[in-house]
Amino acid sequence: MSQSSRGSWTITAALGTMLPWWGGAAALAEEAPFFEVTRVVASGPNDKPNYRIPAIVQGFNGDLLVFAEKRNDGIGDVGNIDQVIFRSSDMGKTWQDEQLLFDDGNFTQTDMTVYADPQRDDIILLFLYDKKQYSMMRSGDSGRTWTRPVSIHDQIIPSEWDQLGGGTNTKPAEPAEGQTKKEQWEKDWRQRYGIGCGAAIVRLTEGPHAGRLLAPARAQVPDADGSRPYSHTFVIYSDDDGQTWHRGGMAMPWGNEAQLVTLPNGRLMVNARDADNSHRPDHIVRRVAISDDGGETWQPWDGQPLESPQCHGAIERYVHDGRDLLLFSNPKSAFRQTEHPYGRVNMSIRVSADEGKTWQVSRTIYPGPSSYSDIVVLRDGTIGVVYENGEQGGTHYWTNLDFARFNLAWAEAGPPAAQDKPIQPPGDLAPNQESSEK
Numbered sequence: 001m002s003q004s005s006r007g008s009w010t011i012t013a014a015l016g017t018m019l020p021w022w023g024g025a026a027a028l029a030e031e032a033p034f035f036e037v038t039r040v041v042a043s044g045p046n047d048k049p050n051y052r053i054p055a056i057v058q059g060f061n062g063d064l065l066v067f068a069e070k071r072n073d074g075i076g077d078v079g080n081i082d083q084v085i086f087r088s089s090d091m092g093k094t095w096q097d098e099q100l101l102f103d104d105g106n107f108t109q110t111d112m113t114v115y116a117d118p119q120r121d122d123i124i125l126l127f128l129y130d131k132k133q134y135s136m137m138r139s140g141d142s143g144r145t146w147t148r149p150v151s152i153h154d155q156i157i158p159s160e161w162d163q164l165g166g167g168t169n170t171k172p173a174e175p176a177e178g179q180t181k182k183e184q185w186e187k188d189w190r191q192r193y194g195i196g197c198g199a200a201i202v203r204l205t206e207g208p209h210a211g212r213l214l215a216p217a218r219a220q221v222p223d224a225d226g227s228r229p230y231s232h233t234f235v236i237y238s239d240d241d242g243q244t245w246h247r248g249g250m251a252m253p254w255g256n257e258a259q260l261v262t263l264p265n266g267r268l269m270v271n272a273r274d275a276d277n278s279h280r281p282d283h284i285v286r287r288v289a290i291s292d293d294g295g296e297t298w299q300p301w302d303g304q305p306l307e308s309p310q311c312h313g314a315i316e317r318y319v320h321d322g323r324d325l326l327l328f329s330n331p332k333s334a335f336r337q338t339e340h341p342y343g344r345v346n347m348s349i350r351v352s353a354d355e356g357k358t359w360q361v362s363r364t365i366y367p368g369p370s371s372y373s374d375i376v377v378l379r380d381g382t383i384g385v386v387y388e389n390g391e392q393g394g395t396h397y398w399t400n401l402d403f404a405r406f407n408l409a410w411a412e413a414g415p416p417a418a419q420d421k422p423i424q425p426p427g428d429l430a431p432n433q434e435s436s437e438k
């Protein structure tokens with residue numbers, strides 16, 4: 001077992017512990033507010049290896065599993081990237097050393113997107129094999145062993161999409177002599193696909209499509225006038241427990257990394273990163289759409305905008321003790337600032353009691369540089385957020401993966417959520433430079 005030298009720290013109002021300056025007002029609730037943070041892993045010297053893009057689920061045996069990209073070559077999105085798992089058997093108080101999930105030499109394994117079945121010991125992992133092929137792995141023992149990857153790419157992607165925009169979707173298995181893996185990626189290739197990431201797979205439990213598994217994905221698809229391909233969010237689904245997959249409806253243009261969440265009566269919400277750079281620097285909010293037919297068609301959502309930099313965010317449904325809420329985590333920062341040149345700071349959790357129409361409270365989990373995150377609702381009703389972060393006063397958001405566990409009383413003791421700015425879209429959907437920064 002390994003535990004960070006930082007250890008853990010706890011805020012419990014009942015013990016009279018002083019809240020840090022970003023803690024907000026004390027909660028007036030029957031249950032005492034509770035908050036603790038532990039370190040899952042820190043990057044190595046010179047960020048080699050670097051651990052990014054976390055996902056978190058609770059296994060059938062109760063263990064917490066954090067999935068991450070192990071970037072052996074440093075912070076870049078391409079290179080020798082393996083898949084690893086960090087496990088906690090004590091609700092996140094300590095974390096075991098990494099478990100290697102999948103290593104295929106110099107190949108680049110990204111976008112881990114996870115679902116843990118609450119009714120049986122079954123975990124599904126979708127990801128991009130070498131950034132080109134939608135693939136799947138599965139575990140039947142709470143993530144200790146896994147099937148070999150299988151490609152589901154041809155089930156969901158038409159062959160002509162692999163050729164859009166010039167170049168191809170295939171590359172040599174290894175770089176040419178004297179060529180680095182990054183240089184190989186940068187020549188005659190474009191980032192066509194993505195999936196998730198995070199615990200973004202859901203299963204419908206109500207309505208005519210009950211039992212359906214769905215995951216959010218994205219692809220470079222041309223607009224109706226045939227202009228240069230740009231990112232669209234869509235869903236893939238399975239009606240046979242993941243044995244076969246199909247492509248569902250296009251949810252929105254200019255959608256990037258996304259997560260799905262179920263709503264009452266079998267409805268679905270997709271919440272996506274905005275990929276359109278024309279909305280910078282101060283009109284960036286999350287893109288949201290709703291489906292009433294199992295992901296086959298989608299309508300724009302007219303709820304309260306969620307302010308966000310161009311960065312991944314996580315959304316999760318909280319159903320416990322008679323409460324039915326939505327939770328959303330992201331670096332809640334409007335735009336890039338001199339002291340935060342990457343624009344990713346102030347990791348926060350927001351709470352909605354009306355299915356995302358409005359967001360009543362927002363609480364800061366960590367005020368420093370921070371980026372990707374993922375949410376898990378634990379069986380005891382507490383909430384866990386795993387998030388990327390860097391040291392206070394610095395600018396790097398990718399140094400550590402930390403895990404915060406807290407209760408709803410702590411989250412709801414935060415200040416009222418300010419009304420975020422509405423998006424100001426351009427007059428048309430002409431392609432603009434697209435953000436792909438991770």
